[in-house]
Amino acid sequence: xxxxTQPPSASGAPGQRVTIxxxxxxxxxxxxxxxxxxxxxxxxxxxxxxxxxxRPSGVPDRFSxxxxxxxxxxxxxxxxxxxxADYYCASWDDNLHAQVFGGGTKVTVL
Amino acid sequence: QVQLQESGPGLAKPSQTLSLACTVSGDSINxxxxxxxxxxxxxxxxxxWIGRVYKSGKTYYNPSLNSxxxxxxxxxxxxxxxxxxxxxxADTGIYYCARESYVSAAGSNWFDPWGQGTLVTVSS
Numbered sequence: 001x002x003x004x005t006q007p008p009s010a011s012g013a014p015g016q017r018v019t020i021x022x023x024x025x026x027x028x029x030x031x032x033x034x035x036x037x038x039x040x041x042x043x044x045x046x047x048x049x050x051x052x053x054x055r056p057s058g059v060p061d062r063f064s065x066x067x068x069x070x071x072x073x074x075x076x077x078x079x080x081x082x083x084x085a086d087y088y089c090a091s092w093d094d095n096l097h098a099q100v101f102g103g104g105t106k107v108t109v110l
Numbered sequence: 111q112v113q114l115q116e117s118g119p120g121l122a123k124p125s126q127t128l129s130l131a132c133t134v135s136g137d138s139i140n141x142x143x144x145x146x147x148x149x150x151x152x153x154x155x156x157x158x159w160i161g162r163v164y165k166s167g168k169t170y171y172n173p174s175l176n177s178x179x180x181x182x183x184x185x186x187x188x189x190x191x192x193x194x195x196x197x198x199x200a201d202t203g204i205y206y207c208a209r210e211s212y213v214s215a216a217g218s219n220w221f222d223p224w225g226q227g228t229l230v231t232v233s234s
Contacts, residue, residue, distance in 0.1 A: 002156040033218040044206065044227055045157075050220035051213065088157055092219065098172040099147075099159035099219070 003028065004089050004102035011108040012079045020105045022072040022089030028100055030070040032092040036063075039086045039104075048087070049074060081109050112136040114207050114225035122201075122232050128194040132207030132225060133187070140165050140185045145210035147221060148181060148192045152203035162210055163190050197232045204229050 005023040012018040024030065036049040047056055049065035052072070064075045072091075076083055089102040118130035132146070139146060148160040161171035163181040171179050175194075183190045194201060204227040212219035 033216060035220040037221070044224040045221075046224065047220050047222040050211075050222075051216060051218040056222065090157075090220075092217070096173065098174065101157040101159070103156040 002103040003093060003096065003100035004091065006087075006089060006102035006105045008103070009106045009108065011110055012076075013110045014079055014081065016079050017075060017077045018079055018107060019076075020074045020087055020089075020107070022074070022102050024070050024072070024091060024100075026070055027095040028070075028091040028093040029067060029072055031094055034065065034067055034072040035090045036065055036074045037088045037090065039088070040082075041085070045088065076107070079109055083107060084109050112209060112223055114209065114223060116205060116207050116225045116228040118228060118230075120229055120231060122197050122230060123234050124198055124232055125196055128197050128201065128230055128232070129191065130205055130207075130228065130230070131189055131191045133189045134209070135188070137209065138185075139183060139188050139190065143211075145212065145219075146181075146183065146190045147208050147210045148179075149206045149208055149221065149224070150203050151206075151227075152200060155203070160192065160194075199232050202230065202232045 033051045037045040038048045039045040052067045053065045062078045086104045088104045093100045113135045115133050122128045142165050145162040147162040163169045163183045178195050180193045206227045208221035208224040
C-alpha cells in the first residue's frame, strides 16, 4: 500500500489530454513539493517534473504538473505513442521522515 | 552525461546480507552538489526510498527499514554502496541507485538520473 494514491491506469487516444492524479495528506503533498517520474518499458525511471511544475531540460512542454492542497496532478497533452509508460508521483513525508512514492499509473495510448 | 551503474550479486540467502555498489560516471560524488540515494521496488509493490549518503559519509535512512540498511561512500572510486542485513523474501526486487538533487530553500529534492536497476532475489 503506497503512501501516495494514484489510479492504476489511464488511457487516451493520440492527441488527447490525459491527467493523472496523486492524492496524499498534509504531511506530504500538503506541505512539500511533488515530483513525477516516467518509466518507459524496460528502462530506468527518469524525472519528468520536479518541484511541482518544473520540467528538466529535454522534457517536452506537453507534460505539466500542478498541486492543490493535498493532491497533485500530471497532465499530458497531445498524447503520443511514445508516452506509453508508468508514471510515479513522489513527495517528502514529514511524519514518516522519508521520500514516499505513489503506486504508479500505467498510461496506454489507444 | 551522468550515468550510474549498479553492481552486485543477484541472489542472496534469507537472513544474510545483501551488498550492492553504484559506480558514478560523468559527475563527482566529491563535488558535494548532490546526495546519492538507493531506491528499490519490491516484487509486486511500488517504489520505496531506502536512504541517502553525502560525500562526507553522512547518511539518512528510511525508518521503515528498521535500521537494516547501511549506505557508505568511497569518493576515491566515485562509488557508493548499500548493505542490507537480515534479508527475507520481502526484500526481493529491483534495486536502483540515483543522484539526488535538492533546493533547500524550497524544500525540494528529486532523483535524476537513475541507474538501470539490478534485480536481487532472496531465496535459499
